[in-house]
Amino acid sequence: MQKKNSKLQISVALACCLVSTGCAVDPKTGQMSFKETFASDDPCANNARNIGIVAGGVLGALIGNQVDKKAGTLIGAGAGALIGGLIGADMDRKKCELSKLAKKYDLELTFTDIPAPSAATQSGAGKAEPALGLSVSIKDQDLSGHFVSGSDELQPKALKYFTEIAAEYSYPQQLKKLPPNATAEMRSVVESLREKRLLIVGHTDDTGSSQLNADLSERRARSVAKVFQAAGIQDARIFFQGAGETQPIADNRSEDGRARNRRVEIVDLTDEGAFRQYLAARSVRTDFYRIALGSEVADATAAQQANKASKANSGNIPKQTAKQIAKPAQAQRAKANANAGKAATESSSAPAAVPAITRQAQPSAQTAAALDFGGSPAGSIVPKLDLGAIGTSRSSAGVIGTAQASDTPMSQSCRFDKPRIANGVKSLRDGKEIATSEYMPGLYNTSWVDKVNGHLVALTNVAVLRDGGAPARQPKLLIYKNYASANAKPDYTIEPQVNTYKGDKALLYRVFASGPVRCMDIVIPNDSPRSAEGSWLYYDNQGNALISAFNPKIAK
Helix, strand or coil, X not given: CHHHHHHHHHHHHHHHHHCCXXXXXXXXXXXXXXXXXHCCCCCCCCHHHHXXXXXXXXXXXXXXXXXXXXXXXXXXXXXXHHHHHHHHHHHHXXXXXXXXXHHHHCCCXXXXXXXXXXXXXXXXXXXXXXXXEEEEEEECCCCCCCECCCCCCXXXXXXXXXXXXXXXXXXXXXXXXXXXXXXXXXXXXXHHHHHCEEEEEEECCCCCCHHHHHHHXXXXXXXXXXXXXXXXXXXXXXXXXXXXXXXXXXXXXXXXHHHHHCEEEEEEECCHHHHHHHHHHCCCCHHHCCCCCHHHHHHHHXXXXXXXXXXXXXXXXXXXXXXXXXXXXXXXXXXXXXXXXXXXXXXXXXXXXXXXXXXXXXXXXXXXXXXXXXXXXXXXXXXXXXXXXXCCCCCCCCEECCCCCCCCHHHCCHHHCCCCCCCCCEECCCCCECCCCCECCCCCCEEEEEEECCEEEEEEEECEECCCCCECCCCEEEEECCCCCCCCCCCEEECCEEEEEECCCEEEEEEECCCCCCEEEEEEECCCCCECCCEEEEEEECCEEEEEEECCEECC
């Protein structure tokens, strides 16, 4: 251990010496100060630059050592320190200049360094990136706010400060500002702006309609993105997103927390590769989500369905194309439904086939109430939804129901959560959402079926992105009352909203509906994503909230 530590100390010392102004000296002691060098409170200090030199040098040395133990280690350390130092220097410059603008306009800024993934990003021997970039959140703090109330029009003051902020990211403007005696490092930092990718994200608190929040925050993010384009930044390097309420940085249970969540975020990534890595690794603080009462879930779902019905009546929804979902594998499932306090009553074999999908009228309240899934009172059971430890995901850590705070949606069932909607990342050049082809195993447009107390419940078009476990699209929910024939038509069809929460053991695919089913908690194991044993279905019957075991499988 001592040998390893001494090597690390030598690497750190070497990296500090690579740039003579990198290491700061404590004026009281005359010695190199760790705090002043790496953690100074001064926004114009060289913290990120010095950290980049060290991280880049160490990682570069490790990578180079794999190629050549002597020359490769030295070359890798030098190249890594140089790259890390330049990335850090650009971050320091922005923090310094933006802090000055914050004082000028009385803004509240939050800086967050974006680290590279745990494994070093490599592009050839000896090259390592210690950081992906910098995130700057600008709180919507004064009474007038960034925007005119209810619109995406920037307030006159906001237009001024966003214009000046955009100038700090603009290659043409920063090139003009370079003094004749600019150092090679200063020139390199400005040149690096040509490869940057900028993502402008609009955020809201969790009050009001989640869909409206997502849409308004997207329009506002696009308005700010256009300011950056006007500053001379190519539209092909600018992206925007309406994240709505889905990415809080503070607890929505307090007014102060909600105020902090209302913000515009500028994410500055070093290049295209860093941009893709960042999108793949984004995580969400779901412990900042508030519990939604059952009535709130019902109201939110009803509003969404009314909106869909309105679109359907206006002819905006295309006709469904028929799809056959083949017979799933035979499985003996006539076992006691112990957790629900009732024996399973479904057939011991899966249905022969789910018939072609056709759009049906929404069922009446009488039809919905008539469906009995053989469940027990919801309050009598506390399901254990074991997702395992959470890394980069859309949820918090632990086993749901035991490891979470008692007042978070993840500590409760889907009855106490609500759909939380975010729009996708779009390019300013064409307004199109960034496409991805990376999906979780078994979750690319798959169909899941289970027979519950004689009623067939099917989910089609289930698609979840591999990185972050975000839903790629809305599925379709079909329910066949007293299912007996493969030629039957569904009695109920809907496109429900979905939240996903990803752990290292399983993915929680949380479905929100209305009618015969209120919501579903589907737990899909990461290592065998073809069967979701231990899932749960919630429904209302004669005014009572009920729960039933639900064990869907992928239809073959």
